[in-house]
Amino acid sequence: MRIAVMGGDGTGPEVVAEGLKVLKAVSEKVGFAYTLKNFDINGDRYLAAGGDPARQTIPVIHDAEVAELRTFDAIYLGAVGHPKIAPGILEKGVLLRLRFELDQYINLRPVRLYPNVPTPLKDKGPADIDFIVVRENTEGIYTGMGGVQYKGTPAEVSTQINCTTRFGAERAIRYAFELTRRRNSKKKQLTLVHKTNVLTFAGDTWFRAFNEIGEKDYPDIKRDYNHVDACCMWFIKNPEFYDVIVTDTIFGDIITDLAAMIQGGLGVAAGGNINPKGVSMFEPMGGSAPKYTGQNVINPIAAINAVGMMLRETGLSKGDKKLVDAGERIENAIMAVTPKMQTQNAGKMGHSTTQVGDLVVAAVKAG
Ligand code: IPM
Ligand code: MN
Secondary structure (H helix, E strand, O other): OEEEEEEEOOOHHHHHHHHHHHHHHHHHHHOOOOEEEEOOOOHHHHHHOOOOOOOOOOOOOOHHHHHHHOOOOEEEEEEOOOOOOOOOHHHHHHHHHHHHHOOOOEEEEEEEOOOOOOOOOOOOOOOOOEEEEEEEOOOEHHHOOEEEEOOOOOOOEEEEOOEOOHHHHHHHHHHHHHHHHHOOOOOOEEEEEEOOOOOOOHHHHHHHHHHHHHHHHOOOOEEEEEEHHHHHHHHHHOHHHOOEEEEOHHHHHHHHHHHHHHOOOOOOOEEEEEOOOOOEEEEEOOOOOHHHOOOOOOOOHHHHHHHHHHHHHHHHHHOOHHHHHHHHHHHHHHHHHHHHOOOOOOOOOOOOHHHHHHHHHHHHHHO
């Protein structure tokens, strides 16, 4: 397995280092080979090359790098975001560019409360918080379509188009139905989340695609629909109701941050940007956390979790059982370590970043 590693900005490289420690341990345990190649795609490089921190003046990632990244089996990303660079430059220049150009049309976000991880939800435990969000990742309001006119005057007008295609909705929906079918849950239930009562064009495209595909090809899967605002309410009130959720990109962005909080925070949550027939990219959700950089206090669990996802998803798409097994072992090792941590928050884990990595390595070896 050939893995491209992009530590990125802030605490990204620190948490990625822990993920790679765990990767090494699990590869020795299960017996598979891999190679790593580092890419120094980050905000410091952009600034050093003379990039303007206020607006993008030079590429953040080079065309040749995108071409090379396409040749790997997977990409492991730490974090994107630099305190000296205006918001949007790195996000669009690295993360969104790779998602779009590598056609990673699924953003997969498992939401699972691990043992002994505090959740802000009263009376809810690991048995109640275990679902997965399939977020469409290449269209919707993220395409950048639209524009601004008369900028800076009282007549300023801006539009931001919610570009929704049947093709895009359909492939996300099909992926979600397949996932619901193979997921090890009793519910076998897929919930579409949108806002069909107001977004009557885009919402309707999703709604009809969801029901037509479900009725014709997935009669064994129970279909359910939630408006996005109601979904936020149910996450807090009855998270145990959910099995798999499919939604568009902006709703998915918002509900997965809420979901990350009920699963114990951004120190735990990981995500995959998936192209089922191409190169997928895996990342912790936490961001670059500049104020914790270099202090050995950031939580590496999410980044280790991302390695687990990377192995499991790559194994599934390539039909490689060893990789799937390795991914599951990492998740099990994490579940053996979370009870030994005081909290999942940076600086309050009762351990340093590297110590948490060592605990997971030990649990992989013992597993
Ligand atoms: C996420 C992030 C990104 C998104 C940002 C950094 C562009 O919030 O992966 O959820 O909005 O998709
Ligand atoms: Mn987000």
